[in-house]
Amino acid sequence: MAAHLSYGRVNLNILREAARKELREFLDKCAGSKAIVWDEYLTGPFGLIAQYSLLKEHEVEKMFTLKSGRLPPADVKNIIFFVRPRLELMDIIADNVLSEDKMHSPREFHILFVPRRSMLCEQRLKEQCVLGSFNNIDEYILDLIPYDGDLLSMEYESAFRECYLENDQTSLFHTAKGLMTLQALYGTIPQIFGKGDCARHVANMMLRMKREFAGTQNQILPVFDTLLLLDRNVDLLTPLATQLTYEGLIDEIYGINNGYVKLPPEKFSQKKQGEASKDLPIESKKLQLNSAEELYGEIRDKNFNAVGAALSKKAKVISAAFEERHNAKTVGEIKQFVSQLPHMQAARSSLANHTSIAELIKDITSLPEVYCNDVIVL
Numbered sequence: 001m002a003a004h005l006s007y008g009r010v011n012l013n014i015l016r017e018a019a020r021k022e023l024r025e026f027l028d029k030c031a032g033s034k035a036i037v038w039d040e041y042l043t044g045p046f047g048l049i050a051q052y053s054l055l056k057e058h059e060v061e062k063m064f065t066l067k068s069g070r071l072p073p074a075d076v077k078n079i080i081f082f083v084r085p086r087l088e089l090m091d092i093i094a095d096n097v098l099s100e101d102k103m104h105s106p107r108e109f110h111i112l113f114v115p116r117r118s119m120l121c122e123q124r125l126k127e128q129c130v131l132g133s134f135n136n137i138d139e140y141i142l143d144l145i146p147y148d149g150d151l152l153s154m155e156y157e158s159a160f161r162e163c164y165l166e167n168d169q170t171s172l173f174h175t176a177k178g179l180m181t182l183q184a185l186y187g188t189i190p191q192i193f194g195k196g197d198c199a200r201h202v203a204n205m206m207l208r209m210k211r212e213f214a215g216t217q218n219q220i221l222p223v224f225d226t227l228l229l230l231d232r233n234v235d236l237l238t239p240l241a242t243q244l245t246y247e248g249l250i251d252e253i254y255g256i257n258n259g260y261v262k263l264p265p266e267k268f269s270q271k272k273q274g275e276a277s278k279d280l281p282i283e284s285k286k287l288q289l290n291s292a293e294e295l296y297g298e299i300r301d302k303n304f305n306a307v308g309a310a311l312s313k314k315a316k317v318i319s320a321a322f323e324e325r326h327n328a329k330t331v332g333e334i335k336q337f338v339s340q341l342p343h344m345q346a347a348r349s350s351l352a353n354h355t356s357i358a359e360l361i362k363d364i365t366s367l368p369e370v371y372c373n374d375v376i377v378l
Contacts, residue, residue: 004292008149016146019049027058030110032077035062039083044258045145045155068092070099080110085118094128110136143178148290160232176205187222196231246307247300249361262286267356295350318347
């Protein structure tokens, strides 16, 4: 499922497997059947770490979204809350637990804070008179999330605001911890360069953490030779520029969230002649985008003007591959063709999807108002 994480120059699947191991260990602490109550914001990032099949192997039978009021019915022994350390979420959890206590539920409650345990949150639960209801209160350190073979993300959307408007350096601490975790798995990075005050703070935190754990670090040959830390305020204009690569335009127009994009369905429906338009699908088409898909890996970084030619070239290659069936005469040749058929069909399906996406983008970028609204285009 995550083979694409090992395709790049660095095998990021090691980081993913380390995160999965910690998750399994926590789930095993809660013996018996389980239901997970999710902070909705965490479902996307966790989906990149562990699919439902892994959770099911560890007796997770139900999953719910965190909401006020009574929890949905579930015949399970353990209720586990996966949440960020936010005070407003503690109020919702307290409401859930108090509602269950009124029903004299025999369930056991647990909290897993992501990415850090919070004393303020525990104090809020204590004020709500529910802290003693929890059998386990733990933290799950999910700082760097592997999205693709060449991409890690913290998914910390409020980091810039916290650093520069609220003078809160919590995100910098999480950054330093994430980079220390990376070095524990891939070896100590020998050179660190940075620009900006926040970059300097992160580097200093890392050096302090390194001194604190001196003598306990694994002696691993470094995979990375240089770390470059850049403050966002070093370059505030680039995020305002319009992306012109294929992947960039998909993100600009439709948004890529946790490796998935939702697209209008009309270009993906195979409408037959005489079929009424009202019978066409109305739900968005959801596609996963990463380098595990060969074609996407080839065209993601191309300028959009070059994507059409790349798709046309790929279509000719696939068509020629299917035509090879006419040249298969012997049993051995037929067997070889059949063995390649699943890959060829997947390639054809991928081509159809990306052709449809390119058509959707072309329809939008051809509109005159697009150029009027883009103040900065690089």
